[in-house]
Amino acid sequence: ATLPIILHPSQLRPVAYRILSKRHGLNLKSCGLEYLAEFIGKRFGIEWRGAAAEAFLDNVARTWKDQDRGLFMDGPNLRLLVNDIMQQEAKLQKQERETASFSNEDLEFTPETISAAINVNWRDFFKVSGAFEAPALAYNNHRRQVEIRPPVVTANTRFGIPSSTHLKHMFTARYNLVYDRLLRHDVFQSSLFHQAVVSDESSLATSVNVTTNGSHIITAIKNLLGRHGKPFLLFGLLTLGLNGNVWLQDPSGKIELDITSQVVETTTGAYFTAGCLILCEGTYISRPGLDNDLFRVTSIGQPPSEARERGREAYGYLDFYGLHSTPETISGSTSAMTAASNLTLPSTLTRIDKKLERDLVNHEERLIDHKIVFLGGDLFLDQLSFLDAFKKFLQFMRSEFQESASQCAPIAFVIHGSFVSVPVQSNGASTIYKQGFDGLASLLSSFPELTTSSKFVFVPGDNDPWRATLFGGVAGTTYPLKPIPSMFTSRLNRVLTDVVWTSNPTRMLYLSQEIVIFRDQVDERLRRNNINFSPSVSSNIEDDNNDDIRSAEVASKSVFSEENSKSPSEILSPYVQLARKVARTLLDQSHLLPYTLSTKSVSWDHDAALWMTPLPNLLVMADTSAPVSRVTYEGCKVVNCGKFLSRGLGGSRVNWVEYTPSDGKTRERFLLV
The missing domain is CATH 1.10.8 (Helicase, Ruva Protein; domain 3)
Structure with missing residues (x-):
């Protein structure tokens, strides 16, 4: 005792x-x-x-x-x-x-008895949750918690026009999500107990950015007034002015950034675009008599990301997207297929059942034959070369699984648009568009081994109907993209046993895992809108004035890993460096489109569908502007499927990526056609 x-x-x-x-x-x-x-x-x-x-x-x-x-x-x-x-x-x-009173010899554990004891049907926990099927989420910065946003009904609601109230809160929610994530970081933690017992001598801090116990302080922009010439650490939204100058904005105000002097990017390998949230260190310059003051920047950096488990713990293990909901808990659903495509929006968020999650993890580790196939982007159904390549791909997949020992087809094929080579408008082009899907249905009907045992998920692209004109046609389309209209898909629905027409982006939920699927020209858009901080950008420059951001960078630095790398000392190829740069930008921002609305239109009613808070287990991009790649950052695997049909000196080839949920491994594959 x-x-x-x-x-x-x-x-x-x-x-x-x-x-x-x-x-x-x-x-x-x-x-x-x-x-x-x-x-x-x-x-x-x-x-x-x-x-x-x-x-x-x-x-x-x-x-x-x-x-x-x-x-x-x-x-x-x-x-x-x-x-x-x-x-x-x-x-x-x-x-x-x-x-303990039972003898272990009397118990014989087999996969069948374990599965029966867990009582888990994996199909009940394998579903697709589109952007318009997920609950409308909002962030309460007072409670520091994600909640379901109450609906706002206006006169324009029935026309699909989002509420202006949600526009007002969209960027504020993005800011508060990342800001509170920063405060949870060890570098920004301040000890109230420590501050209560420090001596008078040690309480005289020489830097306004560092407390007596070594933590760092983020200053609100409005608190800079009257403190000319002093160093500060700011956090806010990077924006561009009318004359091309750079501004930083937070909920308290905004200030113009002076980037004419030497600026150090402490976050190596990341993009900085208008609409990104950044950490910015420098000196406040007061300019009496002029229109605005300046903040002379010495260093900038991305807000350090947060591992998935720590993020889930911070939000109390809330189930944002119905990860653990089953067909029985979804009203109006009569089958797993119906439940996957018609999720009822809940009024409150539920918490993840820890015991059920452990059972799901154990169950998925035994399903070693399960794999999900993600095809590259742009399957142009109006071009015969693409249909012929897709037919050869299906023949290859059929022969492969028939020759395998498990005789198990992939549990899902994720097919990314655009499904037409030119944008579909409200004219005669819609007839050609429907004929393309009818031709695809005829092709798939020749492969009943696949169509009856696998789930087919179709993700639209920019050319698919209908292009948004709500925001004046800025940047083409408005995200998230709605699923392909049913008027084009009736014949495919009859051919495929299990088919899901989903939004872009969308989420695939497999037992305990969350997979985010996004079709966009991610790399091309980031490179085109990247802000170059001149005259010199270097991550190796030693500067005593960037300790705050550098400390956050070092403390949060996670090891990027390529699953096929041969040696840690091997020089990374430009393609791998490019993949790292894209992955780090998106995951640090916790958002799929870290831009202003003038760069890329987003429906502010559904901006939460673009969040990645907490980080998913897997982020799948179908980015045809970048090559196929695989990297891992903060435990989140990021893969790019590239183009469906790529042409080079060696001929044409079909590209896809296979994912095995049981061990979390991805595999790049291609087929010469």
């Missing part, structure tokens, strides 16, 4: 802060600290600093957040919570004793 001790709150305070406040973002009141000190002293005795006590505090914090009890932990609620935890522990110990 443990010998209890009298533990004073002042002794427990540093441990409680480190676990409850710094790790979980909770604030512990004095009455709560007194109760925890009393309980931990009695339960753990002299081992109150040990791993068991820390695990107990961590469990308390997780349970508190799971039950959505708020940010402030007080004594009475903590007492109730701890009592519940102790009762659950007692029940588990009783079950373990009862289980």
